[in-house]
Amino acid sequence: MQRANHAMSYDSLFQDSLSHDSLSHRKGFQETARPFIYDQAEGLRRMTQNDLNQSRPVRVIAVSSGKGGVGKTNVSVNLAMSLAATGQKVMIMDADLGLANIDVLLGLHPKLNISHVLSGDYDLSEVIVDAPGGVKIIPAASGVSRMASLSAAENAGIINAFGELQNELDVLIIDTAAGIDKSVVSFCRASQEVIVVVCDEPSSITDAYALIKVLNKEQGINRFRILANMAHDMKEGRDLFGKILKVTDRFLDVSLDFLGAIPFDIYLRKAVKKQTAVSQTYPRSPSAQAFSMAAQKINKWPMPKRAGGHLEFFVERLINSN
Secondary structure: OOOOOOOOOHHHHHOOOOOHHHHHHHHHHHHHHHHHHHHHHHHHOOOOHHHHHOOOOOEEEEEEOOOOOOOHHHHHHHHHHHHHHOOOOEEEEEEOOOEOOHHHHOOOOOOOOHHHHHOOOOOHHHOOEEOHHHOEEEOOOEOOHHHHHOOHHHHHHHHHHHOOOOOOOOEEEEEEOOOOOHHHHHHHHOOOEEEEEEOOOHHHHHHHHHHHHHHHHHHOOOEEEEEEEEEOOHHHHHHHHHHHHHHHHHHOOOEEEEEEEEEOOHHHHHHHHOOOOHHHHOOOOHHHHHHHHHHHHHHOOOOOOOOOOOOHHHHHHHHHOO
16 A cells, blocks of 8 residues: 655546535634534543443444535445344434434434534434334434534433443444534544445535545545445445545555445335335345345454443443343
C-alpha cells in the first residue's frame, strides 16, 4: 500500500468531480467535528473501565455511504434480517435522526422514537419496536429538523440513554445518514466496523472516497468494508471495488475489504413496494441470496475482545449495561 508522496491531487483521478464547494464543506466539518466528539468523549470517560470489562462483546457495524440514493437503508435492513436468520440477536438503530427511513421501509408505525428519549419523556427501552425476523428497531424521528442538528450535549444525552438498555445482543447495526455530517462521523467512530455502500455511479464513487478520506484522516479509522449495491453481477461489483481500491491505495493508508455485490433484481423492487425486506419476503431471490452471503462473511469477522479506542467503548456500554 502506498501513501501519496507527490503533489498530484486525488481530485484529478475523478476528473474534478469533487467540487470546491464540497472541499469547503469538509473544511467546515473539520472545524466543528473536533469539539463535538471531544465533548462526547469527555462524558463517556466517566464510565468506569471495570464496567466495560464485564460487558460481553457486541459486534457494532455502521452502515454508511458518501451520498444518498444508493440503497444504504435497504442494505442495513436486509443485512440485519440475514444475520438474524443465522441465529444472531440483532438490533438496528436508525441514526438518520431527523429523516426516519427504516420504519417506512418495513411498513412500521412506531408511536415513539429517539426524539422522545431526547425530550426526557421516555426511556430508550420504551421506544424499541419489534420488526419481522426477530430484529429490533430503534426508530428515528421523521421530518423533525432539530434532530438533524443536535448539539454536543444532546448527542451525549442520547449516548447516555443507551447505557440503560438491558437487551442481550450479538449485533448492533447503525444505519447512519449519508455524507460526512458530524453525526455520521461520530457513529462511524463509535463502531468497530464501517460498511460503505456504493453503486457504480461517478458521484457515488467520489463521495464514497470523500467519506473514507474524512474518516481516515480526521478520525483515524483505517479499515472499511465495501459493499457494491445495485450491481448487475459480481464482476461489476468487484470492478467497482477495484476503482475505489486503486485510489485509496495511492492516497490513503487504509485497508479495504470487498464485502460483496447486491444485484437490484425484480424481487427487491417488489419487496420495497410491499414495504418488506426482500430477505424475508423472497428469500430465494438473487438479492436475498447475496445478502445472505454477506451476512455469512460478517459472521466470520473477528469478534471484538473489548472496547477499542475513540468512542468504541460507548457502544459496549450502550448495549451491555447491567
